[in-house]
Amino acid sequence: MWRATVLTIFPEMFPGPLGLSLAGKANAAGLWSLDTIDIRDHAGDKHRSVDDTPAGGGPGMVMKADVLARAIDAAAADDARPRLLMSPRGRPLDQAKITSLVQAAGVVIVCGRFEGVDERVIEGRGLEEVSIGDYVLSGGEIAALVVLDACVRLIPGVMGEAGSSVEESFAEGLLEYPHYTRPQTFEGRPIPEILLSGDHAKVAAWRRAQAESMTRARRPDLWETYAARRVHKKTTEG
Ligand code: ADE
Numbered sequence: 090m091w092r093a094t095v096l097t098i099f100p101e102m103f104p105g106p107l108g109l110s111l112a113g114k115a116n117a118a119g120l121w122s123l124d125t126i127d128i129r130d131h132a133g134d135k136h137r138s139v140d141d142t143p144a145g146g147g148p149g150m151v152m153k154a155d156v157l158a159r160a161i162d163a164a165a166a167d168d169a170r171p172r173l174l175m176s177p178r179g180r181p182l183d184q185a186k187i188t189s190l191v192q193a194a195g196v197v198i199v200c201g202r203f204e205g206v207d208e209r210v211i212e213g214r215g216l217e218e219v220s221i222g223d224y225v226l227s228g229g230e231i232a233a234l235v236v237l238d239a240c241v242r243l244i245p246g247v248m249g250e251a252g253s254s255v256e257e258s259f260a261e262g263l264l265e266y267p268h269y270t271r272p273q274t275f276e277g278r279p280i281p282e283i284l285l286s287g288d289h290a291k292v293a294a295w296r297r298a299q300a301e302s303m304t305r306a307r308r309p310d311l312w313e314t315y316a317a318r319r320v321h322k323k324t325t326e327g
Contacts, residue, residue, distance in 0.1 A: 091121040091244050092195030094164050095233055096157070098139055098202055100125040102230045107237055115247040121195075123237070124164075128152075131159040140203050149204030157199065157210045165197045172197045172216050173236065174206060175229030179218030184259045186219070187239045198236060200229030262315040264304045266296035 095103055103125045107113065115121055129137045133156065140150035165172065171193055173179075180186075190196050199206075199216060211218070221232045242248050258265045269280040283295045305312045 090119060091191070091240070092170070093121065093123045093237055093240075094126060094170075094195070094197045095123065095200065095230075095237075096126045096128050096160050096164060096198070097200040097228075097230055097233070098128050099200075099228070099230055100127045103234075105234055107234060107241065111247060112238060112241045115241060115244065118246075120244050120246055121241055126160055126164045128157060128160045131163060132156050143204060147204075152201065152203055152206040152210075154207035154210035154213070157206065158214060161197070161199070161210075161214045168197065169193075170195045170197050172199070172214065173219045173233075174199045174201055174211060174216040175221070175232040175236070176201050176206070176218040177220050177223070177225050178205075179220040181223075182219050182221050182236065182239075184239075187236070187243065190236070191240050191243045196236070196240065198229075198233045200233050202228040258300060262304075262311055262318065263297075263300040264308060264311070266299040266303070 097103070104113070104116065104123055107116070107123065112121075116123065128139050132138050138153070139156050140152050143149065143151045161172070171190060173196060175198060206216075210216070219232075219236070221235050226232060269284060273280055273285075281295070283291055286292070301312075301315075304315065
């Protein structure tokens with residue numbers, strides 16, 4: 090079973106949306122598990138403090154290294170699972186990262202709060218910082234839910250075939266082509282004729298062309314990588 094452990098000062102935020110729908114059913118079916126550790130349970134004083142003022146001064150508070158280290162050791166000492174720290178300063182999350190996490194035994198996720206986490210526990214406990222985008226959330230919990238949602242849907246048996254075209258598209262470095270279903274005309278807009286032609290090769294070619302032009306227009310960063318890979322493939326394959 091794929092095992093997730095989340096360390097947070099807000100354990101009530103979990104499983105949250107992951108208790109419903111696909112993820113919830115898969116959890117009930119024993120395909121994955123989720124434990125939450127309340128970081129506050131590992132505080133050393135009667136006030137259960139988890140943060141303190143920043144050394145060197147400045148605004149906000151910093152999550153204490155000793156408290157967080159005790160929480161991590163209680164949850165995941167001698168544990169080979171990757172350890173993530175959700176942080177806007179981390180490496181941006183992508184589908185390749187999700188794939189590698191699903192292939193591991195599970196994941197340990199630390200949810201940062203406050204201005205930041207004492208650098209020494211990041212180093213000392215080998216935490217890998219991961220960001221879900223260039224914006225600042227009030228804490229890592231929602232980011233952790235994002236990581237878990239993206240992982241759980243890839244666990245074998247969770248989803249069936251439905252996701253495969255989206256995955257294939259992303260794995261190739263392209264955005265997905267546009268989708269249509271009945272009615273044949275909606276508010277004067279018809280379904281592109283080629284999709285009704287029954288010609289599978291033509292449909293596939295049309296979809297690829299659409300995916301390419303959409304990627305080029307919306308995500309020049311992805312397009313650059315895709316185009317470079319395509320040129321490389323052509324030259325190596327002759
Ligand atoms: N915590 C706060 N902002 C975040 C972000 N963008 N990604 C991951 N964790 C965060």
